[in-house]
Amino acid sequence: GAGVSQSPRYKVAKRGQDVALRCDPISGHVSLFWYQQALGQGPEFLTYFQNEAQLDKSGLPSDRFFAERPEGSVSTLKIQRTQQEDSAVYLCASSLRTSGHEQYFGPGTRLTVT
Amino acid sequence: GQQVMQIPQYQHVQEGEDFTTYCNSSTTLSNIQWYKQRPGGHPVFLIQLVKSGEVKKQKRLTFQFGEAKKNSSLHITATQTTDVGTYFCAGYPYAGNNRKLIWGLGTSLAVNP
Numbered sequence: 015g016a017g018v019s020q021s022p023r024y025k026v027a028k029r030g031q032d033v034a035l036r037c038d039p040i041s042g043h044v045s046l047f048w049y050q051q052a053l054g055q056g057p058e059f060l061t062y063f064q065n066e067a068q069l070d071k072s073g074l075p076s077d078r079f080f081a082e083r084p085e086g087s088v089s090t091l092k093i094q095r096t097q098q099e100d101s102a103v104y105l106c107a108s109s110l111r112t113s114g115h116e117q118y119f120g121p122g123t124r125l126t127v128t
Numbered sequence: 129g130q131q132v133m134q135i136p137q138y139q140h141v142q143e144g145e146d147f148t149t150y151c152n153s154s155t156t157l158s159n160i161q162w163y164k165q166r167p168g169g170h171p172v173f174l175i176q177l178v179k180s181g182e183v184k185k186q187k188r189l190t191f192q193f194g195e196a197k198k199n200s201s202l203h204i205t206a207t208q209t210t211d212v213g214t215y216f217c218a219g220y221p222y223a224g225n226n227r228k229l230i231w232g233l234g235t236s237l238a239v240n241p
Contacts, residue, residue, distance in 0.1 A: 047229075056216050056231035057171065070227050105170060114220055116161060117229070119170040 016040070018120035020106050026126045027096045035091045035123045039108030046089050047117060048081055049105040057105055063089060064112055096127045130155045130221050134232035142240050147207050149235035151200040151217035160193055160200045160219040161229070171216060174202075207239050 019038040027033050039046050045064055049057035050073075059073040065086035074081070078097075083089040093100055103124050107117035131154045141147050151160070159178045163171035175184055177193035177200060184191045190203045200217055214234040221230060 056218075056233045058231070059228045062227050072228070107171075112227075114159065116173040116176055117171075118173065121170050 018106055018108050018118050020104075020120035020123050022123060023121060024124050024126075026128060029097060029127055030095050032092065032094045033096055033125065035093075035104050035106075035125070037089045037091070037106030037108075037120060039087065039089070039106070040110075040118055041087075043108035043110050043118075045109035045112055045115075045117075046083055047107045047109070048089070048091050049107065050075075051103045051105055051122070053102075060091070060104075093125075096125075098127050101125055101127045130230050132217060132219055132230045132232040134217060134235050136235055137233065138236045138238070140238045140240065141207050143209060144206050147204045147211070147237055149202050149215050149217075149237075151202075151219075151232050153198045153219055153221070153230070155221045155223060156197050157219035158197075158222050160197075160217055162191060162200075162202055163216045163218065164213050165216065165234070166213040169213075174215075204237075207237070209239050209241050212237060212239050 021036045047062050048060040050060055051057045061081045062070040063083040066083050078094045080092045103122040105119055105122045107119045109115045109117045133152045135150050161176045162174040165171045175191050180197050181195045182193040188205045192201045214236045216234045218229040218231040
């Protein structure tokens with residue numbers, strides 16, 4: 015079946031622009047996670063949804079970062095007024111049930127802020 | 129805060145040699161997961177360990193979870209070039225925020241043919 019998909023795969027933004035990154039999880043997966051991965055580092059947790067409820071947003075680095083999953087399926091991560099330090103790969107993962115289970119990752123969106 | 133350390137950070141081996149990466153948590157974990165990320169790719173789930181002292185095998189890969197549920201290891205026997213990538217451990221802590229996987233920094237494996 016289809017895995018997790020993300021779009022766009024690559025995004026170049028000028029500093030100060032807003033960006034929106036999309037994640038399509040595996041159909042029927044309850045949990046959805048967003049991670050930020052810098053080069054040579056492990057994934058850093060940003061936020062977690064259980065269905066449409068955002069249960070944990072403790073990893074969002076600033077109030078410029080906002081995520082939503084209004085219908086409990088597709089999710090969007092929005093970054094306002096991008097800064098150079100926002101350059102990273104943004105990974106989305108979904109899990110069949112609530113947290114504690116294996117996560118399936120999408121290919122990621124590589125964001126470069128110039 | 130809660131941390132998961134992995135050693136070594138990098139490992140170069142000749143094809144056919146064995147490889148081991150170690151994962152140590154500052155806190156007791158309810159479970160630990162292992163993922164593999166190929167260069168330019170995304171993390172792919174390998175296995176989950178839940179029980180104290182658990183050992184699981186997948187072909188040439190052997191995974192262990194420590195008795196205290198604070199450490200884990202991944203051992204690859206007779207490495208192949210297809211094993212190249214970064215291996216991450218990630219665990220759910222018992223205490224505190226148990227919705228959030230705590231990730232190690234990974235061990236990057238290079239295999240010389």
